[in-house]
Amino acid sequence: MKTYYEVSTKKFPKTYIFSYKLIWVGQQNAPSKMIFKQLFDKKSSTYTYIISSGKGREALIIDPVLESTKEYLNLLEQLELKLVKVIDTHIHADHISGIAELRDRTKCVTLMGEQAPADVVSMHVKDNEKVKIENIELTSMHTPG
Numbered sequence: 001m002k003t004y005y006e007v008s009t010k011k012f013p014k015t016y017i018f019s020y021k022l023i024w025v026g027q028q029n030a031p032s033k034m035i036f037k038q039l040f041d042k043k044s045s046t047y048t049y050i051i052s053s054g055k056g057r058e059a060l061i062i063d064p065v066l067e068s069t070k071e072y073l074n075l076l077e078q079l080e081l082k083l084v085k086v087i088d089t090h091i092h093a094d095h096i097s098g099i100a101e102l103r104d105r106t107k108c109v110t111l112m113g114e115q116a117p118a119d120v121v122s123m124h125v126k127d128n129e130k131v132k133i134e135n136i137e138l139t140s141m142h143t144p145g
Helices: 066-078 099-106
Strands: 002-007 018-025 035-041 046-052 058-062 082-087 109-113 123-125 130-133 136-142
Touching: 035 066, 046 066, 058 130, 066 082, 066 099, 082 099, 082 130, 099 109
Parallel strands: 058 082, 082 109, 109 123
Antiparallel strands: 002 018, 018 136, 035 046, 046 058, 130 136
16 A cells, blocks of 8 residues: 655745655555644744654654754654654745754754755755665655746
8 A cells, every 4th residue: 555645845936846745655454653743833934754654663854943953853862763854845935944054963864855066965855866764765856947
């Protein structure tokens, strides 16, 4: 069974790099243990996502805000998650990204679209490239705007 979730972000003119389609492949008729947390930063009006296939597993964070890094790390600890990837969907005009801080504190891989000029990114993904952690697969979609 495949369960499809759409993860989208706010568009900013000329800075939007790509969005993701999240595919979770779970067992049919099995109870879902997937973790999909949406967090909201009021100051920057930014949505951040923490995604994992379950407690005690690998996790990824999408669009982290620097000032909320401690909150993310606390939540990861509470859920016994190991952060393995952090993704920025675009260059953020509304806040300072937390990907460098999370990379430095957890040794996770940082990702952005292939056209992103960011120097803190260890992996650039192409349009339609798959990003995987355990049984979760995200597909990057280049959506210039």
